[in-house]
Every structure is written in structure tokens, then in C-alpha cells.
Amino acid sequence: MNPVLLIAIPLLFAFLSIMNKKFARPLLLVALLLDVYLVFTISKGLYSIGGFSQYGINLLVDQYSLIGLMVVNVVFFLTVVTNCKEVKRLSTVLLVALAGVNGLLLTNDLFNLFVFLEIVGISAYLITSGNKRPLATFNYLVQGTVGSGLYLLGLILLYSMTGTLNMALILPTIVDKAIPLSNLALPFMLMFIGLGVEAKLLPFNSWVKGVLQNANALTSVLIAGVFATTIALTFGRLLSTVFVLGSISNIVLVILAVTMLAGEVAAFASKRIREVLLFSAIAQSGLIILLFANGLVIPAIMLIIANIVSKYILFTITGKMVDGTKTDEIESLQGVFSKNKLVGFAFTVASLSVIGLPLFFGFIVKLNILTSLFSQYQLFLSALILVVSLIEGTYFVKLLIKLWYSVGEVKTFKVDALVKVVTLIFALGLIVFGVYTKPLTDSLMTVPEEMMEAIAERGNF
Amino acid sequence: MFSIELVVLSTLLAGVLAYIVSIKLPKLGSYLTILASLAVFSVLAYFGFNNNLDAEVNLIPQFVLFKTSMFGLYFAIIVSFIFFMVSFFNPYFIKDYKYPAAYNLFYLMALAGTIGVFFASNFITLFIFFEIVVWTSMFLIPLGKKRKPTVTYFVFSTVGSFAMLYAVMFTFSITGSFDLAAISVLSGKSALLVYILLAVAGFAKLGAYPFYVWLPKVLGKSPDPVSAVFSGGIEKLGAFIAFMAILRISPASIYLEAVGMYLQNYVIAIFGAITIVVGTLQAIRQDDAKKLLAYSSASNGGYILVAIAMSSSISLTGAMYHILAHALASTAAFLAIAVVHYRTKTTKISELGGMIHHMPLTYMVYLMAIISMAGIPPMGGFISKWLIFQAVINKQMIIVAVATFFGSIGSFLYVFRPLAALFLGQKLPKYKGVKEAPFLMMIPLIILTLGSFYIGVIPNQVIDFSNKVIAEFGFGPLLMNEFGIQGANGTLSAPIIASVFGLGVVVIAIIFFILPKSRKVGLMDTYTSGEFIYTEELLHYSADFYAPFERLYPAKPLISKVYAMIKEKVNELGRFFKYWFFTNKPEVTVLWIVLILTLLVWGDIL
Structure with missing residues (x-):
């Protein structure tokens, strides 16, 4: 089946949903179900749109994009299902977002990527406008626009040097034409910054705080889970198959390391649960991009999967909790889990997994990351990762203990059975994969080779 | 023959069982902890003393490997014995806990973890079980009345276990092996680094200076059985690590x-x-x-x-x-x-x-x-x-x-x-x-x-x-002979000393009974x-x-002031980042972008 359907169906349904508002939500659900079904049935390969194989837009389905599509579509679907009430007004926007997300994961063309980036961006602005914090949304809008503008600028520069927009052809062309690395520094840096805005990297991410600290379950899972994963994977593909970091690698590494550190210490210094989680999300995305920048694709994908699952649990539960108790001050949320043990269990498992304790998936990921970093002999970076994960562990443990043990009156909140079931299943998944990872690691094994193969094959045109 | 793997797994299972039972009947669950820890202790002692423990691993996937050694056995017997002894107190204290079922689960999980540590054959196994002990025992602490020591314990334990992890990974990057024996191969500066890191791990877990501040907080504020288990059992993990670090690694150094x-x-x-x-x-x-x-x-x-x-x-x-x-x-x-x-x-x-x-x-x-x-x-x-x-x-x-x-x-x-x-x-x-x-x-x-x-x-x-x-x-x-231990400058005969003491007690008892009552x-x-x-x-x-x-x-x-200061500094750094980078003003972000680009263009292109 053609993967373009993954983009076309949601777009078509989006148009249909405008015509009749009543059917918007069912259409969204149908589109999501179709997409989930498609994701599990499409076969790998390079699909040219309109048959212009070299000059037109290509969609690439390899193990990398396949894993990304599966994770993102499933989580997108579950997010919509578990937040049915909030979705209503946003159905059309969510359909567009779905198309954009799938497009980002599939596209093999730099300009097409820009288009999808804008689509995702615009839908993200609209989704966050539901927070009723117009200033934060405006802030996000300005920064997002600046970011994609910079990406476009970098793209133009790159195009003028290489003469191609096909992602698989950029590297071979650079080698062919022997373009000096110093010339490439500016376009790549511009594109890096452009994507960095969406990927929440440090100096470009001030929008995150305003957006996520007021977000409900739907918005926060979409922004911090689904979109973040998509952007991280897109970024990862560019970093591993397109970008030649060369002379800017130092500046990039510093930005990423500082993002990680800043995220964790800022979370440590925060007193509100959503703030803690959003800063933690920033640190995590810093780490993910850092791994990609060091060429560690497998650990990065593992981290992305662990991240989206745990972010889904954490943000969904937090969203429901804040809705129910009308507060997100950790001090006044003390002991909430003593009345909601199942939800508390899922939350606890997710945070223990994020900390990276054994028996949970996060531990396997952490071990994998460190083993790969040490096999590159990256002593400083691994020490930094350990230090920040100590800080991370500290605030998560503090948070958990406060949420489980009360001092004085305990606030209560209600969670629908569906949310309970989904978060529990995800939590159990984290435990199962924490103990038995073979199927996952096996399926990841081939990812880097496939990514490189695509370039090598195309290079021979 | 009895396999170590089976001991560890069945202890974990017993923990889950105790948890399920305790949801309705917490007291019955706590009796299960007595039985389970008795079983662990007796199996280890019986099969261990007869050299009949089987180290093969069939069920646990991945890199978990066990081996039997006298060193590990000694620790395992002592610690499982302590867990067994303390478990007799569980039924009396269980009703005071907020989450009794969780207590029973974590108690047995911590036991399983310690056994795993002592019989680990490679560092990954050691680290996995070490961390399992850390987080399961961590959740035992807040069941008492105080919550704060939990975080203290986590921080100090994690400093230790991360130091160990770094040492392990570093050894791996040099020798290409996770085996426990690999650290003996190291030499020179890398050996010194691993030595220091493992010593830090041992110190942190044992509660030695400068990491000892967690002990009074945790042991002082935990539920009573938990304090006993920490002091008699879990703390000994630190001694275990210290033994390995100090005796197995020979870094280049000065001979005094x-x-x-x-x-x-x-x-x-x-x-x-x-x-x-x-x-x-x-x-x-x-x-x-x-x-x-x-x-x-x-x-x-x-x-x-x-x-x-x-x-x-x-x-x-x-x-x-x-x-x-x-x-x-x-x-x-x-x-x-x-x-x-x-x-x-x-x-x-x-x-x-x-x-x-x-x-x-x-x-x-x-x-x-x-x-x-x-x-x-x-x-x-x-x-x-x-x-x-x-x-x-x-x-x-x-x-x-x-x-x-x-x-x-x-x-x-x-x-x-x-x-x-x-x-x-x-x-x-x-x-x-x-x-x-x-x-x-x-x-x-x-x-x-x-x-x-x-x-x-x-x-x-x-x-x-x-x-x-x-x-x-x-x-x-x-x-050693029948009655005496040969020391460096003399022989110690414990039975004789004990009998002299016994005699003294008898004499005092006689005096006590002869003298008029007070x-x-x-x-x-x-x-x-x-x-x-x-x-x-x-x-x-x-x-x-x-x-x-x-x-x-x-x-x-005094050292706790230093720790308080470090905590404050991290907080300050966090507030610094929040203030300078997470503002509600897009122009600040744009400023940063421009600065970075300027830096780049200035450094590389112009």
C-alpha cells in the first residue's frame, strides 16, 4: 500500500470535517484508525510521488520511519481516545496535525520537510491556543515562525550549493562536488537552529514553558509526546544522513549538553508539577538529539520510544490530576495517589523508567546509551549524563514521595476507566520491555545500515 | 543442587505473592515475608555450605550471570539471615504502614536484589541488582512517618551506584569486558580512576565519611524493622564493593x-x-x-x-x-x-x-x-x-x-x-x-x-x-588452633577469656545474693x-x-552544610536558566539565535 495514504487520508478527512462539523470527531477517529492500520501493513521501500523519482518528492519507508510511524500513530490515536472531550473543537486541526506528523516522518525531501514542519507548527499553535494563554501561544508562534524561516534560509543556501533537495542525494553531492566544510557550516547551522526551536533545544525554546505549563492532558501529550517524537526523529534523520556537522559540531554539542543540564536543573528548581515535567522533557530531547549528533542511532531510538511512552503516562495523568484538583502546585497535590492507586502505579513506573532504574525499560536504554558512549570513549559526556540523571532522579523521587504520602488533607480527582487502562498497559509495557528487550533490540539492529544504504543506493544514480 | 537464579526469582515471586495477599490481609502477607526469608536463608546456608549452589542462568534473559564464591556466599548468608531475623518484626509493624502490601513486596525484592549482588559474576549483573536494592529499599523508608530521608538516601546511594556504573563502563571501554575479574587487568591511571570510583561506591553505600550523613537520617527516621535491615544488611553491600575495589585493583601509586x-x-x-x-x-x-x-x-x-x-x-x-x-x-x-x-x-x-x-x-x-x-x-x-x-x-x-x-x-x-x-x-x-x-x-x-x-x-x-x-x-x-587465634603479637584464646568472664559474673552474682537487699x-x-x-x-x-x-x-x-550548599547551588543554577532562557519574551530567544549565528560566522567564515 502506498504510504502517501498516511498523509492523504487525514488531509482529505480534514476538508470533509470542515463541511460538516458534526462528523468531525468521528472522522478524526476513523482517520486515526485507518492510519494505524496502514502503518502496520505498508511495506518498506522508496515511493516517488507522481513518478518523478529523482526530481520529485520521495517518501521513504525504512525500518527507522516505520518504527517512528508506529509509535507516533498509536500514541496519537490513544491520546485522542483518552481525551475525547477536549478533542471536539480541535478535530479538524488534529487531522491536519496527523497528516503533518506522518509527512515529517516519511518525507525524503528537504523542502517537503519544511512544508510539513509548517503544517505541524500551525496545528500546534492552534492546539495550544486551547490553553487560553494567548501570550504563550503568540510567543510560540513567533519563535516557531522564526525557526522555520531560518530552516528555509539554510535550505536555500544548501540548495544553491548542491542543486538538490533530495535528502539521500545531499551527502553524495557534497562529496562529488567537494564542497568545503566551512561553506556548509552556515546552512547547516541555520537548519539546526530552525529545527532546534521545535525540538526544544536550549536558547531557542522559551516557548515551551508558557505552552506546557498551562496545558491540559491532550495538549501536553501532543506537544511533549507526539510532536516532540516526530521532530526528534526528523532531526535524527537529518543529523545522521544529511548534515555534515564538521566545524559546527562543537557549537552543536555545547548547545545540546547545556540543554540537557539546564532542563534538569530547572526542573529541580521547580515547584509545580507541570513545570517539572516540561523541563524534564526539554532535557530528554536534548539528550536524544545529542545521541543523534554523536551517531548513536539505536540508543536514540530506544530513548525516543521510552520517552514517548513515559511522557504519555506522565502528562496524561498530570493533566487529569490538574483538571480534577484545580492546582498544579506539588505542595497542594500531596498524597493524591493514595486515593488513586492504579494511576499512581502507572505514574510511578513511568518516572522510575525515566530515572533509569532496573526492571524498567528506561534502565535498558540508559545502559545502552552509556555502553555506546563509552565505546566511543566519550568520558566527559557520559559523566555529564550521569550527573544530570542524578539530578533528574532526585526531583522525580521527591515528586513521587510527595504524591504518595500526604500531610493533612488529600485532594481527590477522578480518572475514567479508559485512561486507567491505557496508562496501565503502557506502564506494564515499560516493565515488560525492561525485563525482556530482545524483540525490540532485534528490530532496531538494522536501522543504521538501512539509513546508510538509502544514501548509498541513491548516490549511484 | 540448587540454582541461585531460582533463589532470586522465587524471592521476587514470593514478593509479588506477598503483595497480592497483603492487599486484603496485610498481616498474613507479612508472615509470608518471614517464611520467604527463612527459605532463602536456609537454602543459601544449606546448599552453600555443601558447595552445592548452581550458578547457571537459564530463565533470566540478557547479560545476567551468576557465579558462586566463598566471598559472595559469606555476605549472602549474613544478609539473608538478617532479613530473616528482622522479618519477625514485620507482623507487628505492618499495620502502621500506609501501604502495607508495598512494604511486603519491597522487603522481599530488596532481599532478592542483595542476593543477586553477592552472586553476580559480571559488573552489569552486579549493577542491576545493586540498583534494584537501591530503589526497592528506598520505598521502604517513607512508610514510616518521615518522607524526607527517602530523597537523601536516593541521592547518596545513586552517587555511589553511578560512580560504580562509570567505573564499570570505563573498565569496559578499556578491557572490553564486564567480568568482575576485568578490573584486575587495569593498570596505571585508568586503574586509579576505577579504584577511586569503586571506593566512592563502597563508601556511599557503607556510609563512610564523607557520605555518612545519610545514615542517621535514614536509619533514624525509617520504620524500625527497616532501620535494622539497613544497618545489619543493606549497608553491607558497601563493604562488599569496598572489598572488591581495594583488593582487586592495583593502581600505579606510591609505596609508603x-x-x-x-x-x-x-x-x-x-x-x-x-x-x-x-x-x-x-x-x-x-x-x-x-x-x-x-x-x-x-x-x-x-x-x-x-x-x-x-x-x-x-x-x-x-x-x-x-x-x-x-x-x-x-x-x-x-x-x-x-x-x-x-x-x-x-x-x-x-x-x-x-x-x-x-x-x-x-x-x-x-x-x-x-x-x-x-x-x-x-x-x-x-x-x-x-x-x-x-x-x-x-x-x-x-x-x-x-x-x-x-x-x-x-x-x-x-x-x-x-x-x-x-x-x-x-x-x-x-x-x-x-x-x-x-x-x-x-x-x-x-x-x-x-x-x-x-x-x-x-x-x-x-x-x-x-x-x-x-x-x-x-x-x-x-x-588458629583448637582454642586460640594466632595474632601478630600473641594468641587469643576466646573460650578462656569467656570462662574468666563467666567466672566474674558468677562471683558478682554470689556477692549480689549474699549482700542485703537494697x-x-x-x-x-x-x-x-x-x-x-x-x-x-x-x-x-x-x-x-x-x-x-x-x-x-x-x-x-559539618559536612551536611556542604551538601545543603550543593543543593542550593543546583537550585540557583536552575533559577538562573529559568530566568535567562525561559522568559515570555520571544525577542530574547531571537537575540540568542542572532548571538549564536554571529559567533559562528565570526569564528568560521569571516
Whole structure:
């Protein structure tokens, strides 16, 4: 089946949903179900749109994009299902977002990527406008626009040097034409910054705080889970198959390391649960991009999967909790889990997994990351990762203990059975994969080779 | 044959079972913990002593590998025994916990984790189980009344385990192997780095200086059985790591002629000595019996470190012996205090007194435990301290020797405080109807005391065992005949010393019974110059027990200020980032982008 359907169906349904508002939500659900079904049935390969194989837009389905599509579509679907009430007004926007997300994961063309980036961006602005914090949304809008503008600028520069927009052809062309690395520094840096805005990297991410600290379950899972994963994977593909970091690698590494550190210490210094989680999300995305920048694709994908699952649990539960108790001050949320043990269990498992304790998936990921970093002999970076994960562990443990043990009156909140079931299943998944990872690691094994193969094959045109 | 894997897995399963049972019947679940830990202990002891443990791994996937060694077995038997002993207290305390089912689950998971650590054959296995112990035991702490120590424990444990992880990964990056033996291959600076990191791991877990601040917080505020398990069992993981680090790695370093040892060992010994002194001084000042014992645990950890650092047959035997003796004695002491806590609801020494009238057996248990901890015959602590003193004197390490003796004499002071003011002394009227420990609690108390006594009188079996352990590290056996241990400058005959002591007890008993009985008066019969007393508690003689000491030095360890400062700095850094980077003004972000681009263009292109 053609993967373009993954983009076309949601777009078509989006148009249909405008015509009749009543059917918007069912259409969204149908589109999501179709997409989930498609994701599990499409076969790998390079699909040219309109048959212009070299000059037109290509969609690439390899193990990398396949894993990304599966994770993102499933989580997108579950997010919509578990937040049915909030979705209503946003159905059309969510359909567009779905198309954009799938497009980002599939596209093999730099300009097409820009288009999808804008689509995702615009839908993200609209989704966050539901927070009723117009200033934060405006802030996000300005920064997002600046970011994609910079990406476009970098793209133009790159195009003028290489003469191609096909992602698989950029590297071979650079080698062919022997373009000096110093010339490439500016376009790549511009594109890096452009994507960095969406990927929440440090100096470009001030929008995150305003957006996520007021977000409900739907918005926060979409922004911090689904979109973040998509952007991280897109970024990862560019970093591993397109970008030649060369002379800017130092500046990039510093930005990423500082993002990680800043995220964790800022979370440590925060007193509100959503703030803690959003800063933690920033640190995590810093780490993910850092791994990609060091060429560690497998650990990065593992981290992305662990991240989206745990972010889904954490943000969904937090969203429901804040809705129910009308507060997100950790001090006044003390002991909430003593009345909601199942939800508390899922939350606890997710945070223990994020900390990276054994028996949970996060531990396997952490071990994998460190083993790969040490096999590159990256002593400083691994020490930094350990230090920040100590800080991370500290605030998560503090948070958990406060949420489980009360001092004085305990606030209560209600969670629908569906949310309970989904978060529990995800939590159990984290435990199962924490103990038995073979199927996952096996399926990841081939990812880097496939990514490189695509370039090598195309290079021979 | 019995496989280690099966022990670990069935303990985990028993934990899950105990959890399920405890959802409806918490008390029944806690009885399950007794059964499960009994099973673990007896299986390990029986099959271990007969060399019949099977290290093969079939069910646990991935890189988990086990091996059997005398070294691991020694620790595993001691710690599983402590878990078993303490579990007798679980049924009585379970109703006070907020999440009783979770307690039973984590108790058994922590046990399974410790077993896994001691039988690990590679570092990954070691680390996995080490971390399992950390997080499961971490969740035992807040079940008491205080939540804060949990975070403290997590931070210090994680500093230790991350140091270990770094060492492991570093070793892997050089040798390409996770095997425990790989660290012996290292040399030069890389060996030094791994040595330091593993030492930090051991120090952090054992609660040695400068990491000892977690002990009083955690042991002092946890539920009583948890404190006992920490002090007698989980803390010993640190000794296990320290043993491996100090004895297996030989970094390039300076040989100190004067004391006949390498610099790094000397530094460890000095840190051990500091731990002894600081722990002792702080213990003397404590009014809370549990905190007092916690500091004493720290200082005893110092003895173990000193002994390991000296690396001779005598000192290592001393270390092994001390691990056992301290495990038995400190668990007994913590459990005795737990009984008092259970019956009176307080552990503050100044609020108690005269408990001997209500709980004579608990008093005896505590007395014997502190005799062992202070290193007085005829208890196990005497033999271990004798061995350590022998080794220290033999090496002519004056500073360390002074510290060890100081610690030993200081321990008289601090163990005497609860004895005199909590068990003896005036009985407060409000504790009139207090009863002796329930039957089930008495079992471990008596067994631990008898065990402590036995190893103090007949040390042969333990020394036989520890000879096999130190042989694995390449040290010759400690010589021993039927009644005596051959030290560096003399022979110790424990049975003779014990019988002399016994004789003394008999003589005193005779005198006690011959002399006329003393006249009994009311315990609150205090008077002062004909004035009426309104606040008789202040005149209770356990109030301000060691007032002279309390004027000498602050009650809080100075180093805890450093930790508070580090925490504040991290907070500050967080606020700094939040202030400068997470504003609600897009122009700031644009400014950063422009700055970075300028930097780039300036540096690379122009």
C-alpha cells in the first residue's frame, strides 16, 4: 500500500470535517484508525510521488520511519481516545496535525520537510491556543515562525550549493562536488537552529514553558509526546544522513549538553508539577538529539520510544490530576495517589523508567546509551549524563514521595476507566520491555545500515 | 543442587505473592515475608555450605550471570539471615504502614536484589541488582512517618551506584569486558580512576565519611524493622564493593615505606579512621536511640574500611569478622529499640527510663548487643576488634590506631547512654502498663544474642570460613588452633577469656545474693531543697545526659552544610536558566539565535 495514504487520508478527512462539523470527531477517529492500520501493513521501500523519482518528492519507508510511524500513530490515536472531550473543537486541526506528523516522518525531501514542519507548527499553535494563554501561544508562534524561516534560509543556501533537495542525494553531492566544510557550516547551522526551536533545544525554546505549563492532558501529550517524537526523529534523520556537522559540531554539542543540564536543573528548581515535567522533557530531547549528533542511532531510538511512552503516562495523568484538583502546585497535590492507586502505579513506573532504574525499560536504554558512549570513549559526556540523571532522579523521587504520602488533607480527582487502562498497559509495557528487550533490540539492529544504504543506493544514480 | 537464579526469582515471586495477599490481609502477607526469608536463608546456608549452589542462568534473559564464591556466599548468608531475623518484626509493624502490601513486596525484592549482588559474576549483573536494592529499599523508608530521608538516601546511594556504573563502563571501554575479574587487568591511571570510583561506591553505600550523613537520617527516621535491615544488611553491600575495589585493583601509586602499604590504601584507612572518629563523636551526642545507633553503624563501617585497607590476613579476617559481628549486634540493638518503640511509641532517650522493669529480656538483648559493639568479651565484636587492633599495631599506623582506640572507648560512652537512661534509671509514670516484647519478637532477639555470644566464644567456624574467603583474594589463612587465634603479637584464646568472664559474673552474682537487699523507693522520688518541682522531666537524670560533650561540638555533622550548599547551588543554577532562557519574551530567544549565528560566522567564515 502506498504510504502517501498516511498523509492523504487525514488531509482529505480534514476538508470533509470542515463541511460538516458534526462528523468531525468521528472522522478524526476513523482517520486515526485507518492510519494505524496502514502503518502496520505498508511495506518498506522508496515511493516517488507522481513518478518523478529523482526530481520529485520521495517518501521513504525504512525500518527507522516505520518504527517512528508506529509509535507516533498509536500514541496519537490513544491520546485522542483518552481525551475525547477536549478533542471536539480541535478535530479538524488534529487531522491536519496527523497528516503533518506522518509527512515529517516519511518525507525524503528537504523542502517537503519544511512544508510539513509548517503544517505541524500551525496545528500546534492552534492546539495550544486551547490553553487560553494567548501570550504563550503568540510567543510560540513567533519563535516557531522564526525557526522555520531560518530552516528555509539554510535550505536555500544548501540548495544553491548542491542543486538538490533530495535528502539521500545531499551527502553524495557534497562529496562529488567537494564542497568545503566551512561553506556548509552556515546552512547547516541555520537548519539546526530552525529545527532546534521545535525540538526544544536550549536558547531557542522559551516557548515551551508558557505552552506546557498551562496545558491540559491532550495538549501536553501532543506537544511533549507526539510532536516532540516526530521532530526528534526528523532531526535524527537529518543529523545522521544529511548534515555534515564538521566545524559546527562543537557549537552543536555545547548547545545540546547545556540543554540537557539546564532542563534538569530547572526542573529541580521547580515547584509545580507541570513545570517539572516540561523541563524534564526539554532535557530528554536534548539528550536524544545529542545521541543523534554523536551517531548513536539505536540508543536514540530506544530513548525516543521510552520517552514517548513515559511522557504519555506522565502528562496524561498530570493533566487529569490538574483538571480534577484545580492546582498544579506539588505542595497542594500531596498524597493524591493514595486515593488513586492504579494511576499512581502507572505514574510511578513511568518516572522510575525515566530515572533509569532496573526492571524498567528506561534502565535498558540508559545502559545502552552509556555502553555506546563509552565505546566511543566519550568520558566527559557520559559523566555529564550521569550527573544530570542524578539530578533528574532526585526531583522525580521527591515528586513521587510527595504524591504518595500526604500531610493533612488529600485532594481527590477522578480518572475514567479508559485512561486507567491505557496508562496501565503502557506502564506494564515499560516493565515488560525492561525485563525482556530482545524483540525490540532485534528490530532496531538494522536501522543504521538501512539509513546508510538509502544514501548509498541513491548516490549511484 | 540448587540454582541461585531460582533463589532470586522465587524471592521476587514470593514478593509479588506477598503483595497480592497483603492487599486484603496485610498481616498474613507479612508472615509470608518471614517464611520467604527463612527459605532463602536456609537454602543459601544449606546448599552453600555443601558447595552445592548452581550458578547457571537459564530463565533470566540478557547479560545476567551468576557465579558462586566463598566471598559472595559469606555476605549472602549474613544478609539473608538478617532479613530473616528482622522479618519477625514485620507482623507487628505492618499495620502502621500506609501501604502495607508495598512494604511486603519491597522487603522481599530488596532481599532478592542483595542476593543477586553477592552472586553476580559480571559488573552489569552486579549493577542491576545493586540498583534494584537501591530503589526497592528506598520505598521502604517513607512508610514510616518521615518522607524526607527517602530523597537523601536516593541521592547518596545513586552517587555511589553511578560512580560504580562509570567505573564499570570505563573498565569496559578499556578491557572490553564486564567480568568482575576485568578490573584486575587495569593498570596505571585508568586503574586509579576505577579504584577511586569503586571506593566512592563502597563508601556511599557503607556510609563512610564523607557520605555518612545519610545514615542517621535514614536509619533514624525509617520504620524500625527497616532501620535494622539497613544497618545489619543493606549497608553491607558497601563493604562488599569496598572489598572488591581495594583488593582487586592495583593502581600505579606510591609505596609508603613507613607503614608498608600503598598510598591509596593508606588514604582509605585514613578515611576509615575519620569515619570512626566522626561517627563516634556524633553518636555520643544523640538523644534519639535510633540515630545514636545509626552513627555507631557509620563508625563501625569505618573499622571495616580500616581493616580492608591494611590488606593482611589478620586485618581481612578482622574485617570479615566485624561484618558478621556488627550485623548481629547492630540488628539486635535496633530490634531491641524497636521493641521499646513498639511499646512506648518513642525512641527519644530523654523521654524514657526504667524500661528494665517492664522488659528485662529486651534489656538483656540490648546489653549483650552493646557489649559486642563496644568490643568487650565474650561477644563477637571483641574478636573482630582484637584482630583489627592487632593488624593496626602491627602495621605501626599510629594515627589510625589512635582513631580506632578512640572509637572503641567512645563507643562505651554512647552505648552506655541508652543503657543507663533508657533501660535503667527512673521510670516515668506514663509507662506504667508497658509490657515485654511479644513472643514472635523475642525469637530473633534471642537468636541474635546467642549468635553474637557464640561467635565471641568459639570463633573457629567463622575463621575457617573467612580463611576460605580471603584465600580467594590471594591471602594466606589466619592461623588458629583448637582454642586460640594466632595474632601478630600473641594468641587469643576466646573460650578462656569467656570462662574468666563467666567466672566474674558468677562471683558478682554470689556477692549480689549474699549482700542485703537494697531498699526500694518510688522512682520519681526526687526532691530538691524542699522546693516543689514543677518540671520533674528536666531533673530526670537522662535529660542532658552528656551535657559536657554537647558544648564541645555541633550536633549536626559539618559536612551536611556542604551538601545543603550543593543543593542550593543546583537550585540557583536552575533559577538562573529559568530566568535567562525561559522568559515570555520571544525577542530574547531571537537575540540568542542572532548571538549564536554571529559567533559562528565570526569564528568560521569571516
